[in-house]
Amino acid sequence: MEKLLEMAKKVCDQAEVYSYEPATSSVLFENAKLHDIESSIHAGVSLRIIKDGKLGFAYTRNILNRNEILQNALDSLKGKVEAEYDFPLTTEISDLKTFDPSIEDLTTSRMVDELCRISEQFQSKTDAEISLDSYKHIEKIMIMNSQGTDINSKNGGFGFYLGLIFPGGASSISRSQSYFTFKKTPQNLVNEMIEFYNSSQKVIEPKSGKMKVLWMPKSMHTLTWRILSGTSAKSIYERISPIAEKIGKKIFDEKLTIHDAPLDDKYPWTRAFDDEGVNCHPLSIIENGVLKSFYYDLNFAKKLNTKSTGHGYRTSRWGGEAIGIKPNPNLTHLQIKPGNASFSELLKFMDKGMIIEGAMGAHSGNIPNGDYSVGVSPGFYVENGEIIGRVKDAMIAGNVYDTLKNVIAIEDTLHPSWSGRFPAILCDDVSVATKKYD
């Protein structure tokens, strides 16, 4: 890495070398039986160079030939991609817990035993088709740049996913959790899933109309993806955010506070610096319903005449490999502040309505505009504050900037989900379409 940086420095104004080495093992149970074990050990290097305000970008797996990756980066300079920003000089980084060495000793055999134990419990108490997986992941990130930054981080974690599938339908109840190292599955999580599953056996066909809807953490991405789009510096720059002019204005119900918490080391995958070597900080996005901030990487911060908030990540919503993705603004540690209501209190407040256990098609539709229109997979129907069955063929639709103005109550606990940790949120007046009409 040092040699590549030295070579690059000689021929351009600025250079950055990013190295990423992930190693993963995963164990998969299908239909309550061990189905597959896969592992991977990857390494890769990505090079960004800046010359005369233009960007060069290249990456490779194996630096067999330093000249080749440098030449690829120099060739891409010819496209004249603008890069007005400077790579940062980061010498001090927050002292965070990112890694628990005991994860190194975790064997796939131990992971198989634990999933066997959980599988047996589910089998004895439900008639569900059982799908479980768990993984162990360790990654090393190193960033060096011509300003003198030379930082690295080793992150690790163990996680699992538990799914109870309704036979024939394949819609499911699922929960996931992640820790710094191996932990036994909490019994209350298993019990809660069994209870949900058994209380939603009956298929209910509610009538279409507006009703109270409880967003579970697992379906929250339907809403958060639209907020992520609206508050990204990229959307602001591209003039496709409907809330570009709303900083300091109340856009959601005052019960709603949303922030990014990369330094919160109660949970794994903490980050002291982003993928551009900028220090991470907590960032308030929404405070008591008021829009506080957008999030920036180096590139869009410069274009919009402000500073990076430490949100330049080499990720994309559709996957892809870190070394091949240019940093772009992303919120990766989103949290919605818990409220005061327990889950059973939320059901009482709800009285009658639908719990959105899973949402299908959240990635389609007019995301920039905040619109969503998703299939429930499944929904649980609630009457008199109790779950009476599950809903299959139904769709819920609305606009995030309307839906989150009508928050009735927020759960008091955070649960991990895609791109963050969220409590369940009860909203009023959400449109539900089914095959039944008045």
Next chain:
Amino acid sequence: MFEKLKKILQKVDADYSDIRYEQKKDCVITFNGKELTRIGSNSTDGFVVRILKNGGLSSVAFTKETDADTAIKSALENAVLIGKNIKKPIQLAKVPVVKETFFPEMNEDPRKITISEKLELVRKYNDIPLKNYKIVNTNIGYVDTIREKYFVTSEGSEIREDLITTRVGGLITSKEGNLIQNIRVSSGGSDGFYNVRNQEDNFANKTRLVLDLLKAKPVKAGVFNCILNPSLAGVFAHEAFGHFSEADIIETLPAMRQKMQIGSKLGSDVLNIIDDATMPNQLGFYKYDDEGVAVRSTQLMKNGILTGRLHSRRTAFEFDEPISGHCVAEDYRFAPIIRMGTIYIEGSTPTFDELLESLQDGLYIVDAKGGQTAGENFTFGAQYGYVVKDGKLAGMIRDINISGNLYQTMKDIIMVSNDLVLTKTGGCGKGQTNIRSCHGAPHILVNNVVMGGV
């Protein structure tokens, strides 16, 4: 390279093993609005080893040759661990040993086109929407992806095949007041650079549509009889039906496996579905899958009756059904899984106008905008559509998302037209992305579709 791979396999003490080495080359050009935001060519590589031992099958992917010993050791241990924990040992269906080098015929090899020529072509397309002031943004790009594959098995197969995919397209966004609308545009294919040339009319047409969408009415929630255009009907064939033709999906869902038995009548008489990746010059074309099995044309449904399934060697043995050659990986980072190749609803005799005449009142919905399935339930977005009144297209509608039940919808497809179209770009995500996932259909008329509205 084959010698190097055989040397690595020789170290493996197992009942069966295979190794795939790939060099992946891609060229990416991206515009966001007027700005070029990315350009460059890159090359990456890596290995995937699969090991069958004592009734367990496990895989490992690695990128450094020096990691080979560690990687093989962990795959061996995991295979044995699986073998110990399952009652029925895993076996692979028997297949012929193949030694072949296969390079597809190209109409202009993208490797021979300069990056500056590619850039000028994308710039020209990107400028088409940007001429209009109501177009606030574009995300238009060009990608070519070249997989140069070497595959060796302990049974003696040695296969060298290239997969070369080109695509151009992206998203055009219009805005008026607070209303934002967008539309997708794309072209591409598996047989050369010519697939991305001459797309000016395509870009101009999509620009006009996304401007029209600013004036379109949001669709009302409700239940409608609908005509789905070929793109959307193809998504139904792929998402709602196709994934449950993949043996690895239903293998572990006992209730669905029971329902999807070969010979079961599941759809209406007019429904015929086939997967045929052997057709050259289509996006989904390939010769050998990533288990070294030659792909076969597979009839999945005939007159509404389930007639076949897509298999890997493992599931073909497990189901005791014919091998089909559908076990494919995204690239060197992954072990292969069962994927559709070119799946489509076969055409019938009526014309599109005859479908409109038969529909009378309902909706005509056009072009896919993402879809997802969970078992029998599916949700798809459409990019735009029209109200149909007295058999004629009336006002334009937007914000279209439909949801339905697979089994019910297969019965509710009452008419299929004669105008089959196959997709030119793909991106199926089943843990891995398959950019060559090709699907298609003619227009289809479906009763009782649930529309989400906004």
